[in-house]
Amino acid sequence: MLEKFLNIFRIPDLRKRVLFTFGILAVYRLGAWIPTPGVDTNKLQLMFQGAAGSALGLMDLFSGGTLRRMTIFALGIMPYITASIIFQLLTVVYEPLRRIEKEGELGRRKITQWTRYMTVVLGALQSIGIAAILTKQGLVLNPGAGFMLMTVLTLTAGTTFIMWLGEQITDRGIGNGMSLLIFAGIVAGLPRGAADMVQKVQTDSWGSMSFLVALALLAGMVLVVAFIVFVERSERRIPIQSARRIVGRRMMGGSSSHLPLKVNSGGVMPIIFASSILSAPLLFGQVEWVQNNKMLQPIMLALTPGYPWYEFLNILGIIFFAYFYVSIIMKPDDIADNFRKSGSFIPGIRPGKRTSNFINDILTRITLVGALYLVLVQMVPTFLISGIRFDKIWLIGRFLENLPNWAIHGMNVNFYFGGTSLLIVVGVAMDTINQVESQLIMRHYDGFSPRSGRIRGRKTW
Secondary structure (H helix, E strand, C coil), rough: CHHHHHHHCHHHHHCCCCHHHHHHHHHHHHHHEEEEEEEHHHHHHHHCCCCCCCHHHHHHHHHCCCHCCEEECCCCCCCHHHHHHHHHHHHHHHHHHHHCCCHHHHHHHHHHHHHHHHHHHHHHEEEHHHHHHHHHHHCCCCCHHHHHHHHHHHHHHHHHHHHHHHHHHHHCCCCCHHHHHHHHHHHHHHHHHHHHHHHHHHHCCCCCCCHHHHHHHHHHHHHHHHHHHHHHHCCCEEEEEEECEECCCCCCCCCEEEEEECCCCCCCHHHHHHHHHHHEEEEEECCCCHHHHCCCCHHHHCCCCCCCCHHHHHHHHHHHHHHHHHHHCCHHHHHHHHHHHHHCCCCCCCCCHHHHHHHHHHHHHHHHHHHHHHHHHHHHHHHCCCCCCHHCCCCCCCHHHHCCHHHHHHCCCCCCHCCCHHHHHHHHHHHHHHHHHHHHHCCCCCCCCCHHHHCCCCCCC
């Protein structure tokens, strides 16, 4: 295995890409420790200690802890993710934008440019909201218009710079830039989570069985990782047969292959999309007239993480975005049309509309399995941290008050051992390793997987 890792640095182009990616990630982590001027960080830390597992804690997770420290990168890439959601939805429902997308590379560049502009606008709006919240909570050293302007400029510039860093990794490095930035933020927080668990064991925070509970949690984390790897590599293979045809004096075609359809084609994106949308009420609920409105107060409380309505909407959002993301990256009509043009077909299925419907039916079934898998992974940190307030369900809540305490109030375990963070870490790590492995195999080197074998070409290195 060590020899396979060393092969990465023996290929000049791959070595440059890997080192460039590490350099960009180092810049990102450096900026994650530069504080925003005028904020009382000590009081801010105390506020976040009581926000673990909430939407505020989730935003802090995706920002890599920068929101907790209120650094220049406090917004993270959430504005970019939200802007991407908006334009991906618009390409489905707005026909002129769909036509622009079908223009090819030029159309995609236009949409990417508009996404950047939308990111700046959303970053500015969120910066205004954060500055107002900090002022209201008494976390500002010198409140006023000067602090408001400085905070908006700093945070907006920070999120724009993060967007640029992610695009640089995607273009000139290895892996998806935005996903790697989230990955780096979570991994950077894992030592803090491990130290928190050790402290709980030393202080017997879980009673006399604290050590055994910690071992059980570690074993559970290993099982979750194994489960995530298993599902992420699972796929449905549709057999494909290419028709024989005569080209000149030679008989071509007649080979068999397969079309792989992954169980979880969207990866962690449905969870990120759903969390991004549901985090909006967090900022909206901080507006003074909303807090003073007696009609809106129950609604804002119901949309608090850990409450049944929030978790229900979160589950629906994950399922919706799982199907939505698959509909963007997998288009059965286009696949069937490509089969027809290349002379390929699925045995027993007629070409054209029948093939498209067959692929669509399979995608519908396996995407439901993938969406339920994401829901299961998302629910793990909820029960580990805060639980679900079943006792707050209208009419039947009083009958559920006798449920186990861990189901209603959680186990008070650090978020970094939750399923969402593990899903992001494992998923991004697998995608990055696959890209590195493909680069190695393309240059006739052994890949990381034992089944990859050694691909020999006409040249030997």
